[in-house]
Amino acid sequence: MSRYRKILQKVFTSLLFIALVSLNYTSFAADGEALFKANCANCHKPLEDYTGPKLQGARARQPNLEWAYKWVNNVNSMLETDPYAKGLLAKYGSRMTQFNLPKADIKAILDYADAYVAPAAPGGAASGGAPAEDNSLLFGILTLVLAVIALILLQVNSSLRKLAEEKDGVLRTEPVPFYRNKTYIMAGILILFCLGGYMTINAAIGLGRMKNYQPEQPIYYSHKVHAGTNQISCLYCHGGSQDSKHANIPSVNVCMNCHMAIKEYKGDAIVKEDGKQVNGTAEIQKLYQYAGWNPDAKKYDKPGKPIEWVRIHNLPDHVYFNHSQHVKVGKQNCQTCHGPIQEMPEVYQYSELSMGWCINCHRESKVNFYNKESGEGNKYYSIYEKFHKDIKAGKLDSVTVEKIGGIECQKCHY
Structure with missing residues (x-):
């Protein structure tokens, strides 16, 4: 009986190890993505050149594997002495911001860029700007399945141990019922606390967002x-x-x-x-x-x-929201x-109109620069002549509202 118990312990340990490795891998991948978005996304893209070079394969293009770790935290000094750094400045025409990031963070960013795959757009085409697929539900289901397996194995292990001890003549007290076991009760309380906190936070975030609000009007206007x-x-x-x-x-x-x-x-x-x-x-x-x-x-x-x-x-x-700035200058449709x-037979609030919703729109909406040769585009953006030249030179494929100050706090807040 002890042999079976050892086998079950090994199986349980292996499952627990696999679960921990999977969670750690997911955590590191998320950390790399979060660090990239917080520090690099304004000037770099994983798969294509932007204001700066694409980050996928950056370590392979650099003089040595340690170059990136020195470069990120010593931009100003390396631009004076390093030939490869001087070449980047000459090619892209902009000086990179100097950071103070640990080597582990830089590695996480580059690992994320190397592993990045453009999500499939509707119809099968790849689109680098499409949002990544959300696997939260899948991970949640897997975690729940592993938790159930672990609980079953614990119960099996307890039953086998009891049988083995009875065979050896060892007397033991009756096991505590499931509903009175302090460990299970505490685990249940913690799970309920986490679920309650998650639901409370989501509800608090949604306060004041009147999406789908459709009041009855004095005249039914269609x-x-x-x-x-x-x-x-x-x-x-x-x-x-x-x-x-x-x-x-x-x-x-x-x-x-x-x-x-x-x-x-x-x-x-x-x-x-x-x-x-x-x-x-x-x-x-x-x-x-x-x-x-x-x-x-x-x-x-x-x-x-x-x-x-x-x-x-x-x-x-x-x-602060200005309709004319969006309709006349930004050329946005009412829709x-x-x-x-x-x-709509009767109007209702279609969008969230939350801060995150607005910022995402600014990150995705492309600026229509004025073209002097064809006479097309918006003259309002002529003050951003540098961006227009970079697009013509092939350094950029497009410029979003984010690049011209569209996510600065003072743009929308008094």
Whole structure:
């Protein structure tokens, strides 16, 4: 019986070792990725040249394997004496920022770059800019399976030990029931504590994010009918979006420009999300009541009043957002933030509008530089002439909003 116990102990030890190695490998890979994003991503990419050279295979291209470890922490001095460093400066035209990183961190970054594989884009093509696949669920399932196996093996080991001791005539007390075992109880408490903490943190992060918020408005206004079916430009009603900070809610007079003549709705049936049909003509009559318009006499015969629309998109007071900067300068479509607005029967908040969501957009949105030869592009960005020259010279393939200060705190916060 002791022979079986030794075999089970070896099996359990092996499984535990494999699990620890897997977790350590994942941890180191995550550390390398985190260090790369925190220190290198602004100027380097793993698979292609950017402001600086690509990092994949960097150690193989360098004079020796130790060169990178000296270079990162001694940029200024090596640019004066090292021929390879001088060649990098001449080729890319920019001086690398000097860091103070431990050798282990530098190695983790280079290991991450060497192991990096571009994730597959939809359709099978590789795209270096696509987000990496999230394997958190898979790792969670594997961890749970290993935990269950470990628990079963512990129970088997305890039963075998009891049988062996009974055979040898050793008396032992009855084992403590599972539900009264202090070790299991403490493990359960710790697991519940971790799960509760994780859920609490996620809930706290989500506070104030009103994604999918869809209040009931005083008049059922369908963007699908106006912007979709009738192809009315967003800027006709929200003209401030290209000229000022605020997009502006259109006044009653703007609505009446069309509805003085359009007295009844004759289009396709308007149906709410709950399946109830909306009487479009009755909603137009509500507009007339707010405007003080008499459709029979075709004149304003009573005082009007503003429509008390319920605000949907609402950023915190300390956040600065300028519609004209995004619409007129950045050439962004309304759908970038508001989603498929032309398909919404009634508007709801489509995007998170969180800080992380905005920053990711700035990291991915490419700048449309002005081209003097073709006359195309945005003249606003002519002050960033260096980037335009680097793109023409092949040093860069594109420049995102992040590179022109798009993630500086003062850009969005007062």
